[in-house]
Amino acid sequence: MTPAPAGLTCRLCGRADLRSVLDLGAAPPCQRFMTADQLDEPEPGLPLHLRLCADCLLLQIPPLLSPADNFTDYAYYSSFSSSWVAHARRFVERAARELLPADAFVVEVAANDGYLLQHVAARGIRCLGIEPSENCSDAARRRGVPVHTAFLDKATAERVRAEHGPADLVIANNVWAHVPDVVGFTRALATLVAEHGRISIEVHHALSLVRDAQFDTIYHEHFQYWTVLAAERALAVAGLRLVDVELLPTHGGSIRLWAVPAASDVPVSGAVARVRQLERTAGLDTPAGYQGLAPAVGQIRDGLLRLLLDARAAGQRVVGYGAAGKGQTLLNYAGVRPDLLAWIADKNPYKHGRYAPGTRIPVVDVDRIEQERPDLILVLPWNLREEITGQLSGVGRWGGRLVFAQPRLTVIDPGAAAIEGAA
Structure with a gap:
């Protein structure tokens, strides 16, 4: 495991022996959804680099934002x-x-x-x-x-x-x-x-x-x-x-x-x-x-990108569901943009009319799903799988399917509750 640069210390024990575990590159803060008039403004790209203290074994990233920022x-x-x-x-x-x-x-x-x-x-x-x-x-x-x-x-x-x-x-x-x-x-x-x-x-x-x-x-x-x-x-x-x-x-x-x-x-x-x-x-x-985390993460990213690229080549309409913080990490790390994911539906009106940080994917009301009837819906808060599958059970009426990138890339027919292994 690669040592951290000089100057980084563990926030729990104060030791300087931090080892690299996973480098996700740079991304903006996950809750900084942009308004339309901000789209031509720059966004901060802050490192997302997970490290481990070799002494107390606390996993951590550098404190690049203050709690007040978040x-x-x-x-x-x-x-x-x-x-x-x-x-x-x-x-x-x-x-x-x-x-x-x-x-x-x-x-x-x-x-x-x-x-x-x-x-x-x-x-x-x-x-x-x-x-x-x-x-x-x-x-x-x-x-x-x-x-x-x-x-x-x-x-x-x-x-x-x-x-x-x-x-x-x-x-x-x-x-x-x-x-x-x-x-x-x-x-x-x-x-x-x-x-x-x-x-x-x-x-x-x-x-x-x-x-x-x-x-x-x-x-x-x-x-x-x-x-x-x-x-x-x-x-x-x-x-x-x-x-x-x-x-x-x-x-x-x-x-x-x-x-x-x-x-x-x-x-x-x-x-x-x-x-x-x-x-x-x-x-x-x-x-x-x-040490096994980084290779496994790369496989998840690659599998999702293959699915999205194949869907675009086939002329399928792909959208997202749930503009959660975890989804912003996934989309930014994978380099997904509106050409692969047209929009993200979310129940929170605070986010409607805004754009996801980094990716600039528009966030819309969940009613848009019924109006446009997409072919595939990428569920970003995959941890709420059962709840969201129930919420979106109706998309099977037009042949729509749900995609979960984690813990294993799967495609679900929500009406039949059938799971197809996608990778």
Whole structure:
């Protein structure tokens, strides 16, 4: 593995021994959708180069953007995914049943549009969201969720604790990858939680990334990629202890980490050792275990390009579905432009009439699918395969098919739910 240039250090342990794992070239930030009057303006092309710390084994990219660049005005609304909202509801039901006292206080960091805390508030449980983006904060408040609009840092955590008291449960879903100051952020989580409380962190599992070549989860707002091994080390720096791990299907394979203050008497679940062993079996406890990622990613890119080029040669109309951040990594890395993918349909009206970063592919309302009846629809958020296949089941009426580039290139007849191996 190639060493990183001089000057790059690990954001967790501070060591300078970073090794190259996967170089995706350069791309603009994945949520910077352009308006029509911006199309003749330049876009930043920032490196997407995944590296591994040979000492603490944290996967990471350089912090080329600040959280303010990414999240002050944020294009992603969690509630547009019905399956994600249902996932959050089930979590709240379980927490209320098994963990929370009658007078509980719940804090969610990166509360987005209230997709989760709406279920907490509906139960009459005192709660607070901490969310940096104004537009998402406003959406959460409209759902009846109280929100403190700020980035989580030491000062914010101390202020929230002073005003509201310590939290019985602190929730941090899909945010631990988004913070360049991972040590400071984790210490802020520790400040929020009560001595008897728990912290629940959900994050994409680096085991899934490496094993299934899920390279499209790599983009500039994801600064690091977590194994349980690296997570334990980060939690320990903040005076926290990992006591349980759950393997989740969300986002193509995630982990839910349960942490408590180090002095807590909560015992460690056997699941922690079991997931550690899964990572060791995959080779993720040494730098050598990451060397197969780059070749696998190249195969995914090549297979998708062959399909798109063949479709164009055959005169087929190909469009995209779901203008998710992961899709922007895939399209930019593969060099896909509007000549291969005419437009991307998305349910989020915030993105309608805009253009995807880098590729300049227009984003349109989902009604356009029925109006134009394309031959092939490339589903970019492939992790929501079941949900989206159901949403697009009607395209089979005109012979339309769905394409998934990952984890294996497949073409689906959504009406018959049949899968054809495409590569």
